[in-house]
Amino acid sequence: MERIRRASHAGSWYTDNPKKLAEELDGWITAAGLPKSSDVRGVIAPHAGYSYSGRAAAYAFGNIDPTNISRVFLLGPSHHYYTPKCALSTATVYKTPIGDLPIDLEVIEELKATGKFELMNLRVDEAEHSMEMHLPYLVKVFEGHPVKVVPILVGALSAENEAMYGMLLAKYIDDPQNFFSVSSDFCHWGSRFNYLHYDKKYGAIHKSIEALDKMGMDIIETGDADAFKEYLSEYDNTICGRHPISVFLHMLRNSSTRIKIKFLRYEQSSQCKTTRDSSVSYASAAAKVDA
Numbered sequence: 001m002e003r004i005r006r007a008s009h010a011g012s013w014y015t016d017n018p019k020k021l022a023e024e025l026d027g028w029i030t031a032a033g034l035p036k037s038s039d040v041r042g043v044i045a046p047h048a049g050y051s052y053s054g055r056a057a058a059y060a061f062g063n064i065d066p067t068n069i070s071r072v073f074l075l076g077p078s079h080h081y082y083t084p085k086c087a088l089s090t091a092t093v094y095k096t097p098i099g100d101l102p103i104d105l106e107v108i109e110e111l112k113a114t115g116k117f118e119l120m121n122l123r124v125d126e127a128e129h130s131m132e133m134h135l136p137y138l139v140k141v142f143e144g145h146p147v148k149v150v151p152i153l154v155g156a157l158s159a160e161n162e163a164m165y166g167m168l169l170a171k172y173i174d175d176p177q178n179f180f181s182v183s184s185d186f187c188h189w190g191s192r193f194n195y196l197h198y199d200k201k202y203g204a205i206h207k208s209i210e211a212l213d214k215m216g217m218d219i220i221e222t223g224d225a226d227a228f229k230e231y232l233s234e235y236d237n238t239i240c241g242r243h244p245i246s247v248f249l250h251m252l253r254n255s256s257t258r259i260k261i262k263f264l265r266y267e268q269s270s271q272c273k274t275t276r277d278s279s280v281s282y283a284s285a286a287a288k289v290d291a
Helices: 018-032 050-061 105-112 122-127 132-141 159-172 205-222 225-235 242-254
Strands: 040-045 071-077 086-089 093-096 099-102 117-120 148-154 178-183 259-268 279-289
Touching (some): 018 132, 040 050, 040 259, 050 259, 050 279, 071 132, 071 242, 086 105, 093 132, 099 148, 105 117, 132 178, 148 242, 159 225, 159 242, 178 242, 205 225, 205 259
Parallel strands (some): 040 178, 071 148, 086 117
Antiparallel strands (some): 086 148, 093 099, 259 279
16 A cells, blocks of 8 residues: 655745756756766765755765665654654655655565664654655656665664664665665754854854864764764754764764765855854765775
8 A cells, every 4th residue: 555755845845846846956966066976875965945955965966876776775863753763664655746756665674673663654754854855856866767765764862772773774885776865954053043152263153163063074074973972972063963974874884885975065054143143054975985
């Protein structure tokens, strides 16, 4: 029986007009002007409304060579639903205005059989935007190449569980037909986010935010999950996809394929100059086989 996850954020977070959406995505990918590489096996990309982060996200998705990939694992943080575990989708298809992505039910069953995952119902699935914001880009990039998705909602994991899920999922990295789409925004700064870290030595507030984000990005590029944890506990940077990123770092550490993450784009939704201002940062990275 088909269980459809609707494109619940189309028409608000991004356009629900298929022609306009396709044109926007094409435009951003073309503007990023990145060479497609079959060595790119994963991305870290933002998940804000496309008017905010659509352009930045192209620097992640624009790297993808779809030729040999048949399955995309989605790792997205949970914004509304609390779970200390990872949850699997119960849908059979994810809809977007420009095409649908079938769920890989075989892999979902395989993961379910480990006993480590819970299931999320369609209501939870449709309320969450972190994975949905990656879907139109994936449909666009994989045009003409049939691909299935494995959506994994990453809950508020302990350090031990981040490592456990990383070990459990690592084997999927060693299959070059698998791809990983990791969803995260970076610093959410301002009183509305309850986060006002400011190091005056950088001058303007937005420069301090950038320095803080870049410090985190540099650590992610080293692949050191423990150092990333330490950075988060020291600065408490409001990186909403901290858990998916940590799981991904543990996956890379435990796989036999050497893969390095490199950030290719950094943007802020606005430049904070006073404590009355607020902004969200967006960073895009490609995870590439390290020859």
